[in-house]
Amino acid sequence: MTRKGDAVTLTGLAMTLGLVVLALLAPWIAPYDPYATDPARALRPPSAAHPFGTGVFGEDILARVIWGARLDLLIAAGAVGIALVLGGALGAGAGFLGGWSDEGIMRGMDVLQAFPNFILALGIAAALGPSVPNLVLAIALTNVPIYARLMRSQVLTQRTAPYALAAVGVGNPTARVLFVHLLPNTWSPILVQATLQSGWAILQAAGLSFIGLGVPVPTPEWGVMIGMGVQQVTAGQWWIAFFPGLAIMAAVIGLNLLGDGLQDWLDPRRK
Amino acid sequence: MTEPLLSVRGLTVEFDAPPGAARVLTGVDLDVAPAEVVGLVGESGCGKSVTALAMLRLLRAPGRITGGSVRFQRRELTTLSEAEIRRVRGRGIAMIFQAPRESLNPVLTIGQQLALVLARHDGLRGRRARARAEELCAMVELGDTRRILGAYPHELSGGMCQRAMIALALACRPALLVADEATTALDVTVQLQILLLLRRLRDSLGLAQLLITHNLGVVAEACQRVAVMYAGEIVESAPAEQLFAAPWHPYTRRLLAARPRIGAPPAGDAIPGSVPDPRRRPTGCPFHPRCYQAQPTCRESHPASEELAPGRHVRCFYPEPAPGPHR
Numbered sequence: 001m002t003r004k005g006d007a008v009t010l011t012g013l014a015m016t017l018g019l020v021v022l023a024l025l026a027p028w029i030a031p032y033d034p035y036a037t038d039p040a041r042a043l044r045p046p047s048a049a050h051p052f053g054t055g056v057f058g059e060d061i062l063a064r065v066i067w068g069a070r071l072d073l074l075i076a077a078g079a080v081g082i083a084l085v086l087g088g089a090l091g092a093g094a095g096f097l098g099g100w101s102d103e104g105i106m107r108g109m110d111v112l113q114a115f116p117n118f119i120l121a122l123g124i125a126a127a128l129g130p131s132v133p134n135l136v137l138a139i140a141l142t143n144v145p146i147y148a149r150l151m152r153s154q155v156l157t158q159r160t161a162p163y164a165l166a167a168v169g170v171g172n173p174t175a176r177v178l179f180v181h182l183l184p185n186t187w188s189p190i191l192v193q194a195t196l197q198s199g200w201a202i203l204q205a206a207g208l209s210f211i212g213l214g215v216p217v218p219t220p221e222w223g224v225m226i227g228m229g230v231q232q233v234t235a236g237q238w239w240i241a242f243f244p245g246l247a248i249m250a251a252v253i254g255l256n257l258l259g260d261g262l263q264d265w266l267d268p269r270r271k
Numbered sequence: 272m273t274e275p276l277l278s279v280r281g282l283t284v285e286f287d288a289p290p291g292a293a294r295v296l297t298g299v300d301l302d303v304a305p306a307e308v309v310g311l312v313g314e315s316g317c318g319k320s321v322t323a324l325a326m327l328r329l330l331r332a333p334g335r336i337t338g339g340s341v342r343f344q345r346r347e348l349t350t351l352s353e354a355e356i357r358r359v360r361g362r363g364i365a366m367i368f369q370a371p372r373e374s375l376n377p378v379l380t381i382g383q384q385l386a387l388v389l390a391r392h393d394g395l396r397g398r399r400a401r402a403r404a405e406e407l408c409a410m411v412e413l414g415d416t417r418r419i420l421g422a423y424p425h426e427l428s429g430g431m432c433q434r435a436m437i438a439l440a441l442a443c444r445p446a447l448l449v450a451d452e453a454t455t456a457l458d459v460t461v462q463l464q465i466l467l468l469l470r471r472l473r474d475s476l477g478l479a480q481l482l483i484t485h486n487l488g489v490v491a492e493a494c495q496r497v498a499v500m501y502a503g504e505i506v507e508s509a510p511a512e513q514l515f516a517a518p519w520h521p522y523t524r525r526l527l528a529a530r531p532r533i534g535a536p537p538a539g540d541a542i543p544g545s546v547p548d549p550r551r552r553p554t555g556c557p558f559h560p561r562c563y564q565a566q567p568t569c570r571e572s573h574p575a576s577e578e579l580a581p582g583r584h585v586r587c588f589y590p591e592p593a594p595g596p597h598r
Contacts (some may be wrong), residue, residue, distance in 0.1 A: 170361035
C-alpha cells in the first residue's frame with residue numbers, strides 16, 4: 001500500500017482513538033453534568049461557557065456529546081462483539097461441518113437477511129422495548145448473517161489448503177486443526193468487517209434512538225440528542241442537533257477509514 | 272530379510288463415481304524395511320499419492336479403502352480407531368508434500384509452528400522447546416537459526432520451506448518419512464541439496480523413507496529400492512541398481528527410455544497414449560493398449576505379480592529379458 005493509503009488509515013485511527021479517549025475520560029473532561037438542567041440558560045448559542053451551546057432545558061450540549069461517545073461506542077462494540085461471536089461460530093460450524101448443518105444454518109441466515117437491516121432492527125427493538133441492552137441485541141441480531149457468511153467462506157477456502165491437510169497428516173485432531181490452524185487464518189477479513197460494521201452500528205443505534213425505539217430520552221446519546229434538537233432547527237437553534245450529528249459523522253468516517261486500511265496492516269506478508 | 276517396517280498388501284481403493292465406483296488402486300503391495308529408502312514412481316494419475324494418503328487414512332470422500340492391509344510396526348493401520356491412527360500420523364509416519372510453502376501455516380512463524388508440535392508431542396515448552404527447535408534446524412541444515420525461527424513462510428525460499436517442513440516432520444521422531452513429490456517444485460540444485468539431506472538423515476537417524484516422485488533422476492540418486500506404478504498397481508519392484516541396469520516390465524523400460532538425455536534425440540513417442548481413466552480400465556493387463564509387445568493373452572487376462580529373482584517382482588506375461596521359461 002502507498003504512503004497516502006497509510007496516511008488515510010492513520011487519520012481513521014486517530015479519529016477513532018480520539019473518540020475512544022473522549023469516551024473513557026468523559027467523567028473528568030465533560031464540563032458539566034450531562035443531566036443538569038438550568039432553565040435560566042436554555043437555548044443559548046455556542047459561547048465560551050458553553051462551546052456547543054445549550055438545549056431546551058439549559059443542558060450543556062458539549063457535555064452530552066462527550067457522554068454520548070461513551071454510550072454509542074459501547075453500544076457499537078457490544079452489538080458487533082455479540083454479532084461476531086455468534087455469527088463467527090455459526091459460520092465456522094456451517095463451513096466445517098458442511099452438509100445439512102450447513103444448509104440449515106445458512107438458510108436461517110438468508111431469512112434474517114431477507115428483511116431490510118434497519119426494519120428488522122426496528123422490529124426487534126420495538127418488540128423488546130426501549131433500553132440499552134435491547135438496542136444492543138437488536139443491532140447484533142441484524143449483523144449476525146454478515147459474520148456467518150464471511151466466516152463460512154473463510155473456513156471453506158482454508159480447510160482445503162495444503163497446510164490444513166499437513167496439520168491433519170501429523171496427527172492433529174479435527175478440533176485442533178480448526179482452532180489452532182484455520183481460525184487464525186480467518187481473522188483479518190473478519191476484523192476488517194467488524195471495524196467497518198461498528199460505524200454502521202453507531203448509525204443504526206442513533207437511528208433507532210432518534211425515532212424513539214432505542215435509548216429513552218433524556219439519556220445523553222447522539223440519536224436521542226438529534227431527536228431532541230430537531231424541532232429547534234427551524235427556529236434557528238441549529239446547534240442542538242448539529243453537534244451530535246457531527247459526532248456521528250466523525251465516528252462513522254473514522255471507523256470506515258480505519259477498516260479500509262486494516263486489511264493491509266493485518267496481512268503478515270506486509271511486515 | 273529383516274521384517275519390514277511398513278508392509279502394504281493388496282491395498283485397494285475405490286472412489287465413488289456414480290453410477291459405479293472407480294477402482295483407483297488395485298492390490299498394491301509395497302514394503303519398506305527399517306532405514307530403507309524406497310522410491311515409488313509412475314506417471315501422473317497412476318495412484319502414487321493415493322497410495323500414500325490411503326496408508327495414513329487421509330483419503331477424503333469419495334475415496335475409500337475397500338480391501339487389503341497396511342501393517343506398520345506390527346500394527347494394522349486400516350482398522351485402527353481414529354484416535355489411534357492420529358498417534359501413528361506424525362509419530363510413526365510423517366508426511367511432507369509437494370508445495371512446501373503452502374504446507375506451512377501462513378500466519379505463524381516457523382518457530383511458532385515448531386513450538387506447537389514440540390508442545391504437543393513432547394510436552395516441551397520455553398527454553399527446552401527453544402533448544403530442541405534449534406537442534407532440529409541444525410539437523411535439516413537451516414543456516415541462520417534465529418532468523419529462520421522468527422520468519423514467516425513467505426519470507427523463506429522454497430528450499431528453506433521444505434527444510435522447515437522436514438524439521439517439523441522430524442520433531443515427532445517418525446520411523447518413516449513419506450515424501451510426496453517433495454522435491455518437484457524446487458529447482459535442480461535445491462532438489463539435490465534436499466536429497467542429500469534426506470540421505471544424511473537416513474544415515475544418522477536410520478530414518479526410513481518412501482519417496483513418491485515421477486522424476487527417475489531423484490530415484491537413481493536417492494533410493495535403494497524402486498516400485499513402479501501403473502494404473503493403480505505396482506507393475507515392477509526391484510533394487511534400484513538392477514532396475515536401472517535391466518528393467519523387465521515394458522512400462523518400466525519405456526519410462527526409462529522417456530528420460531531426456533543429452534545427445535540423444537527426444538523420445539517423444541516413448542509411451543504412446545496416456546494413463547487409463549480408472550472408470551474405464553482396459554481388460555486384462557491395464558498396460559496392454561500402450562504396450563509395444565502386447566499379445567492376445569495380455570488383452571484377455573490380468574497378469575499376477577511374480578518374484579522372478581530375489582527381490583525382483585514383475586507383473587507381466589512377457590517380461591524381458593525372459594528369465595527362462597515362463598508361463
